[in-house]
Amino acid sequence: MSLALIDQVRALSVRIRALAPGIERDRGLPEDLVDDLTGLGLFRLAAPNAAGGVEADPLTMFEVFEELGRADGSVGWCTMIGAATGATLGYLDEPVAAKLLADPRFLIAGVAAPSGRATMVPGGYRVRGRWSFASASRHSTHLVGGCVVFDGDTPAPGPGGMPQVRHVIMPAADLSIHDNWDVVGLAGTGSHDIEAVDVFVPDAYSFSLFGPPRQDRPLYRFPVFGLLAFGIGAVALGIARAALDEFARLAGEKRDPLTGQPVAGKPMIQAGLAEAEAILGAGRAYLLGEIADCWRRVSAGEVVPVEQRARLRLAIAYATRSAAHAVDLVYHAGGGASIRASSPLQRCFRDVHVATQHALVSQDVRELVGAVLLDQPVVTVRL
The missing domain is CATH 2.40.110.10 (Butyryl-CoA Dehydrogenase, subunit A, domain 2)
Incomplete structure (x- = not known):
């Protein structure tokens, strides 16, 4: 994992948080922010190193997507899409990939x-x-x-x-x-x-994503649909982390109108946040564990078997749903403060629930995985 890159992303996240309301209003990222993301090489994370990409390991990509999702869901999402789609260059001949990556603004x-x-x-x-x-x-x-x-x-x-x-x-x-x-x-x-x-x-x-990649290296032996999908879970987890952090801040500042005490002192608030933390942590740990297991296999030159590919996809879907569940808990616990347009909680609530609607984390995925785990006849090319 590139700690220097993660530190750079965290530094940029401070600026992203300030830009978040305008990003939502304008329905797109400011061009100068796209330039900053490009300058860090984030849209090249999954592109072949020999052709001018970064070819980062999946755990590094996860950390980047999660951190940017925590700063702003839309920024995390766009970076994830651009970075993950770069993996398709591993399906091209190296000179062709190098020609695409020669553009300094490549995305x-x-x-x-x-x-x-x-x-x-x-x-x-x-x-x-x-x-x-x-x-x-x-x-x-x-x-x-x-x-x-x-x-x-x-x-x-x-x-x-x-x-x-x-x-x-x-x-x-x-x-x-x-x-x-x-x-x-x-x-x-x-x-x-x-x-x-x-x-x-x-x-x-x-x-064809259903055929073998041209580049025979660990990142391109990683299950391709898992590689394209795990960022959805990472961004959703980042959004949820932001929501829980905002709720903790709100609970420390919001006062009970009768006692004048911070609502953070209420057992119901304490229990609700603890439950949200557990749900979020479980989804994150499950997903990171499955990514790490698949990465160990491909790094050792092994082929990831169908059942493990299925478990990876299940972990992605579970992490995304867990993130939404954790956000729901703190959104409702926030009461009337959660619904104000100025509240980050309401934006986290809306953003994370849009993430759950992506086809790669849908109910159909759970049905497919269940069929594999039960050894039922099912087409597995989408894994």
Whole structure:
């Protein structure tokens, strides 16, 4: 773990907290803050080191995402999306990845869901489609889109008779952004729809997350969907940490109108905060343990088995839900003070519940994991 990097992130977090209300109001990050995040190399955390990336270990990435989520949910989320999406460069030939990373403002984001159509043509694909929830799209230099591959007007067959899915990397300037991110939480992520209309993508800039990466190093042997997802849990845990810290401050300042004593002296308040701390700590420990176990395996050159990949995904979903539960406890205990627009508690409440809605931590994930643990027939490529 890079302690120097974590210290730099913590130092930047002081400024981020001051910017948080404006980030929510403007539904995006200030460009100078994006420059600061870029300057720290945070959008290169998962990109190949040999091509100009950082190729950090997952535990370092977790610490970065959690700390930024604690400062502001939207900043943590955008950084997580940009950093994790950089792992897709491990699926490209090294010279291609190096060409992308040569841009000092490099930030790759996008949507893996196959909402696009990639028609095979000589040398690559003609791509069209519209993808929702493209966080950090306005700040990106490149955008990824998942596509169903077509041979003419016919879907190309993939494994198991399913249509073939391909992911393409496109210059952000070649896509349109539809300003439709009007939401209750994580408003500053700018997760608008993006659209491609007849964009040519060379074959070298396409890959499949369901196939093997080109770079055979530990980070790219880590379960790819776990790598893309664990940051959701990390950011949610950071948001919850901020909520519990704010509640502790509020409980020390808020006075009982009858006795004049701080509400922190009430047993109900004390028990509520203790329960929230336990729930948050359990979710965090479970997730960190599963990340560490998977990292030990891939660092030793081993393949992570399906059951362990399933447990990693379960830990991510559990940590995210645990973070939301912990926030709920202190939000309700805060009473009327929690609902004021000036209160960080209400923003934490809204942000963390938007995080729980991500498809990678949905009820569907728990059903999939349960089927694996019960040795039931189930398609496991999404693990």
